[in-house]
Amino acid sequence: MLDTYVFYAIAAAAVVSSILIFVERKLIHAVLALTSVFISSALLFLLLGQTFISMLVLIVFVGGLSTYLIVAVATEEKNMKLINLPMFIAVSIILFAGLSVLISYLPQNSQQGTPNFLSTAVSAFSSSAGTLYIVVIMMFAITLAGTLIIKKFTRLIV
Amino acid sequence: MIPLVYLFALALALFAIGLAGIATERHLVVMMLAVELIFVASIVALIGFFLYNKPVNADSITMLIAIFAIASAEIIALIAFYVYMKHSRIDFDVSKLSKLRW
Numbered sequence: 001m002l003d004t005y006v007f008y009a010i011a012a013a014a015v016v017s018s019i020l021i022f023v024e025r026k027l028i029h030a031v032l033a034l035t036s037v038f039i040s041s042a043l044l045f046l047l048l049g050q051t052f053i054s055m056l057v058l059i060v061f062v063g064g065l066s067t068y069l070i071v072a073v074a075t076e077e078k079n080m081k082l083i084n085l086p087m088f089i090a091v092s093i094i095l096f097a098g099l100s101v102l103i104s105y106l107p108q109n110s111q112q113g114t115p116n117f118l119s120t121a122v123s124a125f126s127s128s129a130g131t132l133y134i135v136v137i138m139m140f141a142i143t144l145a146g147t148l149i150i151k152k153f154t155r156l157i158v
Numbered sequence: 159m160i161p162l163v164y165l166f167a168l169a170l171a172l173f174a175i176g177l178a179g180i181a182t183e184r185h186l187v188v189m190m191l192a193v194e195l196i197f198v199a200s201i202v203a204l205i206g207f208f209l210y211n212k213p214v215n216a217d218s219i220t221m222l223i224a225i226f227a228i229a230s231a232e233i234i235a236l237i238a239f240y241v242y243m244k245h246s247r248i249d250f251d252v253s254k255l256s257k258l259r260w
Contacts, residue, residue: 011168018175065233072237076244
């Protein structure tokens with residue numbers, strides 16, 4: 001029952017994000033919406049019990065392609081508005097701290113049986129794959145923040 | 159367990175949105191992003207097929223990696239197009255790209 005509700009949430013997020021690609025007027029927002037679709041699909045594969053494919057989507061699409069797209073678009077857009085940088089850094093730190101606490105409290109042994117969302121998520125995040133997830137998401141956030149900071153300093157210098 | 163028809167409905171919705179975006183959008187980069195959306199829809203449908211008809215094996219992983227490679231190559235081509243057109247001050251409106259017409 002929980003799986004169905006989680007599927008509804010993930011599907012709604014994917015569809016809304018895919019519509020936002022065409023609604024947003026700035027290109028960087030469209031790319032971020034596409035990144036949200038990628039993350040939603042990775043979560044969907046995690047829900048289906050396919051941890052390896054979910055990790056593959058997360059590494060290839062989010063960690064590789066979306067980061068590359070964001071860097072290319074953000075460095076070329078001349079009139080891109082900067083987000084509130086202190087708020088962004090604070091939210092990143094809070095998210096990282098929350099995820100760290102969550103990882104430390106998860107059980108170390110995965111449950112055996114039919115794959116549902118909770119057991120799959122617990123087994124994924126309690127094994128080494130969970131560490132890889134966190135590393136990929138952190139690399140993505142750090143690259144995004146680095147691009148914005150470089151953009152800000154470049155604007156100050158030039 | 160999620161029913162197969164739910165997965166197909168999601169894949170179909172993503173595919174329809176991507177196809178409508180290609181048909182109606184004139185910005186080159188957004189059109190390529192719509193193609194990426196169609197790739198995601200195809201991956202969702204493929205995973206649904208492999209999950210509910212037979213277990214995931216090496217063939218399905220190979221097929222997935224092929225889709226990933228095509229999507230990656232498309233993104234690289236998109237970025238090359240984007241940087242070149244931005245530096246050459248070419249308009250991104252595809253209806254104005256007269257040199258690519260027959």
